Amino acid sequence: MSYLEKRNVTIDLLRALTMAVMLVVNDFWSVSGIPHWMGHAAGNEDMLGFSDIIFPSFLFCVGLSIPYAISAMRRKGKNDGDVIRHILSRSFALILMGAFICNYESGIDPNIGYDRNIYCLLMAVAFFLVFNRNQQLGWIVRLLKVIGWSILLFLLITSRSPEGRTFYPYWWGILGLIGWAYLFCALVYALSKDIIPQIIAWVSLFVICLCCTQTVPYSFLQGQPILSMPQPNIVELVLSTLHIGNASSHLLVMSGVMFSGLYLKKTESFSWSKQAGTTIVLGVVCIVLAIIFHQLFITSKIIGTLPWIFYTLGIDLILYVVIDWLVAKGKSGWMSCLKPAGIATLTCYIVPYLLYPLISMSAGWDWSYAIPEPFGIVKCILFSAICISITWLFGKWSIRLKV
Numbered sequence: 001m002s003y004l005e006k007r008n009v010t011i012d013l014l015r016a017l018t019m020a021v022m023l024v025v026n027d028f029w030s031v032s033g034i035p036h037w038m039g040h041a042a043g044n045e046d047m048l049g050f051s052d053i054i055f056p057s058f059l060f061c062v063g064l065s066i067p068y069a070i071s072a073m074r075r076k077g078k079n080d081g082d083v084i085r086h087i088l089s090r091s092f093a094l095i096l097m098g099a100f101i102c103n104y105e106s107g108i109d110p111n112i113g114y115d116r117n118i119y120c121l122l123m124a125v126a127f128f129l130v131f132n133r134n135q136q137l138g139w140i141v142r143l144l145k146v147i148g149w150s151i152l153l154f155l156l157i158t159s160r161s162p163e164g165r166t167f168y169p170y171w172w173g174i175l176g177l178i179g180w181a182y183l184f185c186a187l188v189y190a191l192s193k194d195i196i197p198q199i200i201a202w203v204s205l206f207v208i209c210l211c212c213t214q215t216v217p218y219s220f221l222q223g224q225p226i227l228s229m230p231q232p233n234i235v236e237l238v239l240s241t242l243h244i245g246n247a248s249s250h251l252l253v254m255s256g257v258m259f260s261g262l263y264l265k266k267t268e269s270f271s272w273s274k275q276a277g278t279t280i281v282l283g284v285v286c287i288v289l290a291i292i293f294h295q296l297f298i299t300s301k302i303i304g305t306l307p308w309i310f311y312t313l314g315i316d317l318i319l320y321v322v323i324d325w326l327v328a329k330g331k332s333g334w335m336s337c338l339k340p341a342g343i344a345t346l347t348c349y350i351v352p353y354l355l356y357p358l359i360s361m362s363a364g365w366d367w368s369y370a371i372p373e374p375f376g377i378v379k380c381i382l383f384s385a386i387c388i389s390i391t392w393l394f395g396k397w398s399i400r401l402k403v
Helices: 009-026 051-077 078-107 116-131 139-158 171-193 194-212 232-240 248-266 272-293 306-328 335-344 345-361 375-396
Strands: none
Touching: 009 051, 009 139, 009 335, 009 375, 051 078, 051 171, 051 248, 051 306, 078 171, 078 345, 116 248, 116 335, 116 345, 171 194, 171 248, 171 272, 194 248, 194 306, 232 272, 232 345, 272 306, 306 335, 335 345, 335 375, 345 375
């Protein structure tokens, strides 16, 4: 049996842990007193906050899963056309949801007849109606999809920002960024007949990130990117059109693809200890690269710099070995409570968008009240546990987002 035909439990658990922690840090906004090192660094702050590690880890997990998912489709008899249509459909769904979420986060003008909470609740309900994976109810499912699309169309037409702007992707949101990066990297893997195009893609993304990211002001480039061209220019036009930007998100996803598609294949015949040792060395190499590139770039999630990318890749690779060791030794049972976050990850991500408006609208309770330390972090951990529990419960009711 090929390594891609086996369920990689380690990837499932790494994704579950990442999603669980993402729910915690995404809830930091609702409490006060969170230590600076646990939050996100500011735009031009040279710092790797704990929260700055989570999103790139999830992008890495997205890449790890791509070779397994495409291999599973092909084992079911799907041809290249089927695979590409699936990639396009999944990318569109993620980008669409990201656009709706970022319009919610930018604010809703209450004068249009409904407030921000109503927008959020309708949006989340519509996502579940449109993208629920349960196809056993026949015409009822089709009717629910029509209702869901109608709700999304209503929100798209009627929503306005507090400044009066119509629906617009001011940025693509977390899901949108994942969607664009997934689209590029999944197509590269699906259309590759051998490993060479994947290596070329990874190197190309690395070069784009290296050349198109602003440097530190005290470097010989004085804060300018290595590739500094007059505005406008064809390079930025192409990168913007393809929604690649400085390629940081794409590079993280492609690194996951390379790890699953190339590294695990090459080390399949290794003993566990040799594979683990090699992975740790690879993680250390990434951290060393981060230190080297830190001489030219700050460590910044907002900017998407190479030190941020390589620090997080190094951490993820070492964490992969730790989880893999727990799985190999049969000591990962305590992580089973996180499994819904790894199996129904998208559902778990959307559940807070059901909870936040319901809590805010109930009994006049203001969700953004200040909870002093140390209870704030405890509350965020509890919120994550509630979201995962609801995801598990939804699974029992056959409610699960599938794109």
